[in-house]
Amino acid sequence: MMEKMIFGRYIPADSIAHRMDPRAKLIFVFAFIAIIFIADDVWGYLIAAVFTYASIKLSGLSLRFLISGLKPVMILIAFTFLLQLFFAREGNIVLELGFIKIYEEGIRQAFFISMRFTLLVFMTSLLTLTTTPISITDGLESLLNPLKKIKFPAHELALMMSIALRFIPTLMDETDKIMKAQMARGSDMSSGPLKDRVKAIVPLMIPLFVNAFKRAEDLATAMEVRGYRGGEGRTKYRLLVWQARDTLALLSLIILAGALTAFRFWI
Amino acid sequence: MRNMISLQNITFKYPGTEIEVLKNVSISVKEGEWTAIVGHNGSGKSTLAKLMNGLYFPEQGYVTIADIELNKDTVWDTRRHIGMVFQNPDNQFVGTTVQDDVAFGLENHGIPQEVMVERVQTALKQVKMDDFLDQEPHHLSGGQKQRVAMASVLALRPDIIILDEATSMLDPAGRAEVIELVRELKREEDMTVLSITHDLEEAAKADRIIVMNQGEVYREGTPEEIFALGQELVALGLDLPFPLKMAHVLNEKGIPLERKPLTEEELVNELWTSFLSK
Numbered sequence: 001m002m003e004k005m006i007f008g009r010y011i012p013a014d015s016i017a018h019r020m021d022p023r024a025k026l027i028f029v030f031a032f033i034a035i036i037f038i039a040d041d042v043w044g045y046l047i048a049a050v051f052t053y054a055s056i057k058l059s060g061l062s063l064r065f066l067i068s069g070l071k072p073v074m075i076l077i078a079f080t081f082l083l084q085l086f087f088a089r090e091g092n093i094v095l096e097l098g099f100i101k102i103y104e105e106g107i108r109q110a111f112f113i114s115m116r117f118t119l120l121v122f123m124t125s126l127l128t129l130t131t132t133p134i135s136i137t138d139g140l141e142s143l144l145n146p147l148k149k150i151k152f153p154a155h156e157l158a159l160m161m162s163i164a165l166r167f168i169p170t171l172m173d174e175t176d177k178i179m180k181a182q183m184a185r186g187s188d189m190s191s192g193p194l195k196d197r198v199k200a201i202v203p204l205m206i207p208l209f210v211n212a213f214k215r216a217e218d219l220a221t222a223m224e225v226r227g228y229r230g231g232e233g234r235t236k237y238r239l240l241v242w243q244a245r246d247t248l249a250l251l252s253l254i255i256l257a258g259a260l261t262a263f264r265f266w267i
Numbered sequence: 268m269r270n271m272i273s274l275q276n277i278t279f280k281y282p283g284t285e286i287e288v289l290k291n292v293s294i295s296v297k298e299g300e301w302t303a304i305v306g307h308n309g310s311g312k313s314t315l316a317k318l319m320n321g322l323y324f325p326e327q328g329y330v331t332i333a334d335i336e337l338n339k340d341t342v343w344d345t346r347r348h349i350g351m352v353f354q355n356p357d358n359q360f361v362g363t364t365v366q367d368d369v370a371f372g373l374e375n376h377g378i379p380q381e382v383m384v385e386r387v388q389t390a391l392k393q394v395k396m397d398d399f400l401d402q403e404p405h406h407l408s409g410g411q412k413q414r415v416a417m418a419s420v421l422a423l424r425p426d427i428i429i430l431d432e433a434t435s436m437l438d439p440a441g442r443a444e445v446i447e448l449v450r451e452l453k454r455e456e457d458m459t460v461l462s463i464t465h466d467l468e469e470a471a472k473a474d475r476i477i478v479m480n481q482g483e484v485y486r487e488g489t490p491e492e493i494f495a496l497g498q499e500l501v502a503l504g505l506d507l508p509f510p511l512k513m514a515h516v517l518n519e520k521g522i523p524l525e526r527k528p529l530t531e532e533e534l535v536n537e538l539w540t541s542f543l544s545k
Contacts, residue, residue, distance in 0.1 A: 134363045166363045169405035218358035225320050225351045226361075226372035226419060229343070233377045237370035237387070 006069030015060030017130040022139030024246035029127045038260040052119045077114050084110035133165045155231030271459045272296040277328035288314045290482045301460040303470035306479030307504030316431045350420030354432040356412035360404045372423045390422035410441025430462040468508040471529045510534035
């Protein structure tokens, strides 16, 4: 299941969405999250759905791939759907089966909330699927740059993120090695009561942490020797280039926001 | 020839400890020379590296790098002259991909982007890793990672490369790869190389060897002179290179070789010519 899971993964391809500036994509997704809350009727959600579908098309990924990759999230969405369906108690009763009462408002809420949730998951997944983690970090740093004036550590934050990302596979490998080493010494991590299993994690975590600190120290030395003295006076190897398509993407969002507002208040 | 690195009468204790890890040590590394510092664990050889890049400052004595005296004010200037490759291939890989890692040092020094792209390319070509630009570190072997580390150093164009146990965590193939690369670089770029190691086979490739023991310089000389010490080195906790061990065993069996072989090739040559001369 982990192989098929695409949440937070990057899929290399050459599409319009892949080629967009990460800054544009970040603004796009965050703005979309806000805009989707304007919709509150069938038409609004239909427009938002069409908009999301168009975005998926422009990323060169197939809808089926997204749905199958996001299956675990879909189960969660189905669960919220049922929760809403059974527990919202407004409007007329539509169906009554023993103690279960389904209200009109319940159906409405369940449909809208799960729809909103689905669209949000699709859009945020599109961001990570079409953008390398390092580009997202670069984009974030660049967007947060103005906040440096109020002493917000934008560069440090971005560097921390990129180092964390770089070390995830290294630490995963290490966890695997320590686990095998402990298993070879007779530690049992996959059976027995929960209490024993939690206890078995301790001899796994301690060497992992000790090594992580050792690595951090080595890395700090290596960085210092290569002339790292903080963000001041640094140049960037990766350039972010804002192009016409990035502006167009943000314009399309304004149109979406306009359309949704129109449907909500005037139509 | 000018001294690129010179340490004069260095005495050093780690902060908060009482043991002198270095006692009145004076060594120098000449321009264009490959010097190896060997010694067993705790001989003080790694401490020397930390003093050379200003991670620590000596209690007594002076460190001079490329004619600049190293102190708290000049530490960043001296670091521009020195490139270091460390022991653990993973722990010195800063970037998320090969090219980002090589660019990291350049970014720190504020090199303009167009120049950076070119320097990253050249440096990776020099270490023959230019086909791996977008590879992530966990897809590379230890030897490849060390070659990238070497490229990161080369991109900064230092005068001196210090290899601090840079081959000790590699498999024999990776080790040979890195050592061969250092040889090529030395030949083509006329680099000054200092390798700190406990591997005498690596040291055998150097022009000059400094043997450290218990925080003091034990002996200094060409590889031939040093390996002539034979069992004395073993007593210091160092492992002799295989050709020398072989020569030693042959000698014990009553087959003396004329010259002490330092490489396997020399050993083979020695064996078949000595047979002919009899």
